[in-house]
Amino acid sequence: MHTVAVAAIGHLLHFELGIAYEIFGNPPVGVDDWYDVQLCGPTPIQVGPFQVAPSHDLDQLASAGTILVPALADVDERPPAALVAAIRSAHSSGTRIASLCTGAFVLGAAGLLDGRRATTHWAHTAELQSRYPEAEVDPDVLYTDNGDVLTAAGKAAAVDLCLHLIHRDHGATIANTVARRLVVPPHRAGGQAQFVSTPVQPSGDHSLANLLAWAQERLDQPLTVADLAKHAGTSPRHLGRQFRAVTGQTPLQWLLTQRVRRAQQLLESTDVPVEKVAVSAGLGTATTLRRHFQRAVGVPPNAYRQSFRST
Template structure:
């Protein structure tokens, strides 16, 4: 017997005096026949938290046919009460996985997404939801990602899209896309991070018992068996390197610590992570630098030294290359968000 779930817009209890939400906090999550319930659920969980205060997102699940039971990808029946008209008001629209990626979504759905985008809505897809954005023409000439197993089809079907199959998600400003299903959670937390700052995003991640930010790309999740003994050796190297980012992490030294030849170490490292040792070290250093910039007043020079970049110029280069901003601007944005949130909590 199939399960049936009815999803209705969240309403504040009558005993509570509602506080007007910040401008543009309405999040609309799409539902349709064949929708992936895991991806739908993760969006509802992140943006629909009910104990984050009146300033948190307002969540609405909407569909082309409100009130009509939808059959999700696993047979669960879902009933959403809001229509596509909600997209005309939403600032953020989440498009979960589309089951039949060879099929074209309805004209009504595609037109609603196009109108919302022209109006200035931010639209994000999870996994195969990228095919809906592609069908709407919202990704033409833009960078996007999707599940690694569907990347070739996406490129072939929509050749104008710059498909990057190696990343967990792509933030192209007003259009975002995530890789395989769980990467949708990375993207949802990224959106929270952009809107509310690192401290709140970290808090949400702790609630969900997931890392607030995963480094690396999809390649590390593509099945590539690594023998256990060598995996354990690499794990010890990872742990040691994370604790000593300010030291020389040259390949020869890391290979020696793993008790492998340089050649074997590089091969096994790439099999385990999908990236070179040098790339992994840079990502680890950037991640630590972000933490220091967000949570401390350590001077930029000190951050560069503590993370092993050695110079402000090197730190600045990698921040611009990977994050599209400078360390100074990054600190200004995220510490300002933290101060703003602290001020609201004190009221």
């Protein structure tokens, strides 16, 4: 069996540690060649409010097929030297190393991110880049895959990276079977944005409520700021001030955001061609859709659809 060693020292975040056991510790029905998960560390670890005793020492990392480094609870503390040395040694022997969330700081301390793309939770990407300047830190992706060194952003992106590893080892069908058991979207490409930069949709109790509802019903039409202002019975300049106050965006930014979201919905729920998705979302052509979609979501429309429509 492929051994997945979870490297554990000090204080870890329980969500990412739980992910490792939930995903790699429970084989799908009918799959015999699965993973053997081992918690490796020299002393009991703090996991949230609990203490957990590792089943193996750090020496076991050297014989693992994959090492997962869970999230550190405090990135201000330097990663333990013993853990860094064990990770560096295992990698030099050919072991695949993957970090979840702030576990990337351990990989950075081991020198494994030098010259490689990496990510972590968006709140810590600037610190990761500052501390390890030789790394190519990308704050806008779910995870990175350099072959033998992988990193994931926070929380749900750690699930995505684990599913990606299963996809690499066992194929898309098994990865999506695991995703269905977890009740999460199928395997998503790592290049997707950690979050789409859209403010929370305002509630219906505000000055633009009727206008926003009217516009959302007409996203497939060529709406302009003048059109919106005319329907609202105000001037374009005053409408712009209202939009910034209510949505945090200009009218055109808001329209583009809604059209990208409409395209996402259509890609997830239908099989209509990308050209028709572009028209239905009010983006005109497939070329225009691809440009705005890639910029907002981080992956092309077809890759997004493949992730959410995989069987």
